[in-house]
Amino acid sequence: MAALQVKPTRMELSNLKKKRQVAVRGHKLMKDKRDEMVRRFIIYIRRNRMLREQVEQKLSLAMSEFVIARASMSHASIEEALSYPARPATVHASTRNVLSIKMPELTLEESAGFEYPYGFATTSAELDAAVQAFAELLPMLIELAEVEKICNRLADEIEKTRRRVNALEYVMIPQFEEAIRMITMKLDENERGNLTRLMKTKEMLAQKS
Amino acid sequence: MDKKKAGIAIIGDRDSVLVAKAVGLAVFDESNSERASKLIHRLARENYKVIFLTEPLYNGCSEAISKYKTETFPAIIPIPDSHGASGVAMAQIKANVEKAIGTDILFAEEG
DSSP: OOOOOOOOOHHHHHHHHHHHHHHHHHHHHHHHHHHHHHHHHHHHHHHHHHHHHHHHHHHHHHHHHHHHHHHHSOHHHHHHHHHSOOOOOEEEEEEEEETTEEEEEEEEOOOSSOOOSSOSSSSOHHHHHHHHHHHHHHHHHHHHHHHHHHHHHHHHHHHHHHHHHHHIIIIIHHHHHHHHHHHHHHHHHHHHHHHHHHHHHHHHHHHHO | OOOEEEEEEEEEOHHHHGGGGGGTOEEEEOOOHHHHHHHHHHHHHTTEEEEEEEHHHHHHTHHHHHHHHTSSSOEEEEEOBTTBOOSHHHHHHHHHHHHHHSSOOSSTTTO
C-alpha cells in the first residue's frame, strides 16, 4: 500500500493521531448507519414485493376488464364517457428525513366517495366494473409508488455508505496507522542516536581529563 | 415538512391507460418511447410527483428514468399494461436488493 508521505516530526505525529481518531469515529458511525439502513431496506423491500405482486395481479384484471368494455361499446361512446373531466386525483407529497436520507411520503387526497364521471345511459356494465376496480386500486398504487421510491433511495444510499465504510476501513485507517508507526520509529531512532552520541562524547571527555 | 399537493400522471398506450381518466389521473396517451421520455422530463418539471408508466415504455425510457431514480421526486413506477405484467418491475426489485446487499438473499429461493 502506498504509504502517506509525511515528515517524521512530532507535529505531524500528533496531527495524524487526531486524524486517525476522527476516521475511526466516522467509520463506526458510518457502519452503524449502514446496518440500520440495511435493516430498514429489508423491511421495505419485502413490502414492496408484496404490494407489487398484488398490484400487478389486480391491475391486469382491471385492464382486461376495460378491454372487454371497449369491445362491448362503440369507440365513440367510450371516448365520450371518459372525456368528461373527473375530479382530479391529487397526492400530498412531502419528505421525511430518515438517517439523513430524504424519504418521500405520499398520501392520496381523500375524496368523499367515488363517483362515476359519466352517465349510465350509454355505457356498459363492464366499463363501470373496470373503472371501479381501478379506483379501488389507486390507494394501493400510491403506496406502491412510495415504497418503491424509498427502496430505490435506500439501495442507492446503502451502496454509497458501504463504499465509504470500506474506504475508511481498508484504506484510510491502515494508512494512518502505517504513517504513525513510521514516525514513531523514526523519532525513537533519532532519540537512540542522540543518546549514543551523548554517551560517546561523555566517554571522550572523560578520557581527555 | 412541506406538504404540497401534486398531480398523478399515467403514460401508456390508449387501451391501458384510458380507464385511469375516470378516476381523475392525468392521462397521456403515448406509445413512442422517445416522445414519452420527453414527456417524463416535462411532467417532472410540472409538479407531477407520481408518474405511472406502462412496462413497454418503462423499458424504452431507461435514460430518463435513471435520471430521476435517485431523486426524491417524481416517483416513476412501472405498471403492467393490458397485456399483463412482463416481470420488469420484479427484476427492478431484485436489482435493488442486489445493489443494497450485494447478493439476492431475499428472493433467491423462489427465483
